[in-house]
Amino acid sequence: MSAAEGRPLRADAARNRARLLDVATEVFTTRGVGVPTEEIARTAGVGVGTLFRHFPTKEALLEAVMVRRLEEIAAQTARLAAETKPSQALFACFQLIVEQSAGKNEFVQALATAGVDAHAALQDSTEMIQGQLAALLGQAQRSGAVRTDFGLPELLALLAGTSTTMEHLEANPEARQRIFNVVFDGLRPH
């Protein structure tokens, strides 16, 4: 549905599709999924008909938004994991994911509950991210940087929760950093 295209889109259609995705991302992120489709279409400068031709359902639009976000996160996570030295990579990725999903922990929630009810389109990216996190967690535990009474499910749940925590401290970067300190200190062996 996202990659394998039967026939290339006409230029204006491609432009509209991209604008819709951008607007939807912005709107869903800042104001939640309750925003009427009509408003998204208008903001993107198209009619509702156009929106529903590209995304047959409001849910499909949301899904497309999430897929893009998740793919970005997966890519950044991979890069970070490669560039950072192993002992810190897990924490760096953790922080990146939480901050990337600012104001939008429906994303992380989708990540944490992946597979349970998520649509197939989301599985690829979520599984990729989860795989990377699992690997990083294992490394970090073996190197003694992270406590061993802690698994992937806990890590994913903690990711979602920390994202919620941050939503309450949006306007306060120092407090946000203090939260990360608490969580990371808590994750180290005791």
Add this chain to the structure above:
Amino acid sequence: MSAAEGRPLRADAARNRARLLDVATEVFTTRGVGVPTEEIARTAGVGVGTLFRHFPTKEALLEAVMVRRLEEIAAQTARLAAETKPSQALFACFQLIVEQSAGKNEFVQALATAGVDAHAALQDSTEMIQGQLAALLGQAQRSGAVRTDFGLPELLALLAGTSTTMEHLEANPEARQRIFNVVFDGLRPH
């Protein structure tokens, strides 16, 4: 609106009001606030007219539910704070609040964002709980049990976040306890 009653309710009216509150609590907690009022009324064995006579608005019903929950939590917190030895009281209250708001972190969210947009009716209980937590936090920090680079706003946000974390580990008590361990270890001085 909740306490000062002009005239005592008729017996059936009081019964219906109580049933509505119970059903609404259950339904909002397990299935979110999107559930139609009509269903709540029917489950409580009354018509919608009755529901709206007791609670002029769906929002008013939600508010009444939250007030009751918050008052319960405030009472339990106070008791716990009195019975537990100071060095552990903060952690005990933290855990109690998170577990009491199981599946319903709209409650804790209301707590954390209190005053900002919350209705006046909620302020009393939220302020009471926040006051208790602030006192416990101060004690705990002075006694050296909790790191000092951590304030009440951070604590409230962390409460909301931990509640979200727990929602992802509902069926897994051991994992839940491990999360508490991480958070509490992180809260101790480093």
Add this chain to the structure above:
DNA sequence: GACGATACGGACTGGCCGCTCCGCTTGTCT
């Protein structure tokens, strides 16, 4: 038991929103 006050029920209304449909426009290819 009878009478007024109080409360009840549920059909109904108004507004919102996701989605469809089709006459019109615009891009593309020759």
Add this chain to the structure above:
DNA sequence: AGACAAGCGGAGCGGCCAGTCCGTATCGTC
């Protein structure tokens, strides 16, 4: 330039849901 496919817009439909209204039933009192 012409012609055809591809895409567009937005009025309108249907369903859902919060909240109203009033004829009817129930409670409390004497």
